[in-house]
Amino acid sequence: MTKPPLILVNLLFFIFTAAVAIFVVPIEAYFNSFDWKEVTACIALIWMSGMSITAGYHRLWSHKAYEAHTIVKIFYAIFGAMAVQRSILHWCSDHRIHHRHVDDNDKDPYSANKGFWFSHLGWMLRDYKTNPFEDYANCRDLQKDKVVMWQHNNYGKISLAANIGIPALLGWLNGDVIGMLLLAGVLRLVVVHHVTFFINSLAHLWGRQPYTDQNTAKDNDILAFFTFGEGYHNFHHIFEYDYRNGIRWWQFDPTKWLIKGLSWLKLTYNLRRCPEERIEKARIAMQLRYATQKTLSLSPPNKEEILGKLQAEYDALMVKMTEFYQARKSFMDLKKQALIQSYEGLEIRYKYKELKASLEVQKNKWLDLSRMPLQYA
Ligand SMILES: [Zn+2]
Ligand SMILES: [Zn+2]
Numbered sequence: 091m092t093k094p095p096l097i098l099v100n101l102l103f104f105i106f107t108a109a110v111a112i113f114v115v116p117i118e119a120y121f122n123s124f125d126w127k128e129v130t131a132c133i134a135l136i137w138m139s140g141m142s143i144t145a146g147y148h149r150l151w152s153h154k155a156y157e158a159h160t161i162v163k164i165f166y167a168i169f170g171a172m173a174v175q176r177s178i179l180h181w182c183s184d185h186r187i188h189h190r191h192v193d194d195n196d197k198d199p200y201s202a203n204k205g206f207w208f209s210h211l212g213w214m215l216r217d218y219k220t221n222p223f224e225d226y227a228n229c230r231d232l233q234k235d236k237v238v239m240w241q242h243n244n245y246g247k248i249s250l251a252a253n254i255g256i257p258a259l260l261g262w263l264n265g266d267v268i269g270m271l272l273l274a275g276v277l278r279l280v281v282v283h284h285v286t287f288f289i290n291s292l293a294h295l296w297g298r299q300p301y302t303d304q305n306t307a308k309d310n311d312i313l314a315f316f317t318f319g320e321g322y323h324n325f326h327h328i329f330e331y332d333y334r335n336g337i338r339w340w341q342f343d344p345t346k347w348l349i350k351g352l353s354w355l356k357l358t359y360n361l362r363r364c365p366e367e368r369i370e371k372a373r374i375a376m377q378l379r380y381a382t383q384k385t386l387s388l389s390p391p392n393k394e395e396i397l398g399k400l401q402a403e404y405d406a407l408m409v410k411m412t413e414f415y416q417a418r419k420s421f422m423d424l425k426k427q428a429l430i431q432s433y434e435g436l437e438i439r440y441k442y443k444e445l446k447a448s449l450e451v452q453k454n455k456w457l458d459l460s461r462m463p464l465q466y467a
Contacts, residue, residue: 094216101215103174104283111280115272124273127264131257131274135172137318139252140282142169143181144318144345151232152182152189155333156349156361160237167241172252173282177242179233183226188290189330190228192305202294202306210284210291253279285316293323301372302328303379311342319343328372329364337369367415371408374456378404381460388464396463407456414449417442 118124146166149155158166167178175181184199191197195204199218202209232238241248253275261270297308307327314321314336322335322343333350336343352358378400385396421442424435 094218096216097214104211104215107276107280107283110272110276115277118269118272122266122269124269125264125266128261128266128269128273131260131264131270132278135169135256135274135278136281139169139172139278140286140318141345141348142166143173143175143282143286144320145348146170147175147178147181148185148320149333149345149349151178151235151238152185153330154231154362155331156353156358158352158359159357162352162357163235163237167237168248168252171241171245171249172256172279173286174249174253174279175283175286177245178238179226179229179242180224182232183224183229186228189327192307192327193294200290202291206291206295209294210287213290285318286320288313289317289320289323293317293321297321297324299324300376301325301369302376304328314342319345319347325369329369331362332364333361334363365415367411370411374404374407374411377456377460381463385463390464400459400463403456403459407452410445410449410452414442414445417445 142165146158146163147170150158150163150166170178188198188200193201193203195201200209200213204212226233254271257270257273257275257278258267260274261267264270292313293308293310294306295308297310297313299307300309301324305327307323309324310321312321313323319335319342320326322337322341325332325337326335334343334346336346349358349361353361381400382397385393385400390396417438420438424432424438
């Protein structure tokens with residue numbers, strides 16, 4: 091099978107920027123060294139342009155996980171263009187197709203089933219035409235967004251101004267234009283390119299699957315550290331409208347912290363979260379799946395008995411969980427209406443607390459059983 095033609099501009103651009111980052115930057119560091127202002131500017135711009143992709147292009151525009159003030163959008167549009175990953179409209183169109191047809195080698199523009207290289211970079215080097223309909227029909231909503239269209243129609247100018255203009259200006263202020271262009275311009279771009287490309291490649295290949303195994307997306311703490319929190323990709327592919335990717339307090343998700351932090355300043359609002367009940371149930375369903383697989387693969391003589399016990403415990407936990415979340419909802423409703431001190435309120439509060447405690451017991455029992463099914467039958 092003949093491969094589609096190479097996109098020469100993309101190929102040369104990736105080679106040129108990588109060559110400068112790998113060879114010219116160390117040579118400059120050796121002969122002229124970089125000062126702390128150049129290093130600081132490089133790190134700051136990595137975060138500003140990287141997070142404009144993750145918080146802006148990805149969670150705001152592709153998934154509508156929250157809404158943002160125009161000032162925030164303009165910031166994302168400018169620093170997103172600095173990351174050189176095409177316009178918001180184009181990026182989101184590709185990304186929505188990725189979610190809709192994830193892992194489908196003919197439709198997913200960066201299908202991880204085609205391997206690391208293809209999903210990381212290869213998909214941009216040849217004219218694969220996985221998304222040939224550039225009318226952006228899956229982004230009609232974004233076509234009504236003035237900031238999105240302004241960036242789309244002026245993408246080249248904004249991208250050039252951000253990539254060359256900003257580092258050159260900073261370099262001029264610092265008295266060394268070349269040094270700043272090399273560090274805060276090229277090295278910064280290459281770093282942001284590859285860490286964000288990891289979300290399409292490594293985040294579909296390396297890690298665990300606590301929420302779903304219906305696609306290749308993985309959760310990976312190490313990757314989250316390098317991708318501004320986008321390494322919790324297994325969670326993201328099942329609950330894509332959630333503004334969070336790392337939902338636990340200890341999970342490194344600076345993109346989530348930024349969105350939440352901006353909400354306190356009233357610059358972001360309507361932050362969407364998936365109901366905890368759905369998240370918990372998805373996790374437990376996967377634990378059942380893993381425990382079943384483990385039992386089947388070890389195939390002990392009392393296999394049927396163990397599988398029956400697993401299913402029974404799982405069913406009991408689901409019932410208890412539904413009851414608990416209903417009680418919690420009634421409790422929260424009463425709290426909102428300030429009726430919690432009424433007789434009815436006290437009763438509901440009691441029921442809620444009781445269910446919470448018994449759910450905890452049931453959950454622990456389930457965890458022990460699902461982790462080591464063979465020992466508990
Ligand atoms: Zn996504
Ligand atoms: Zn993905």
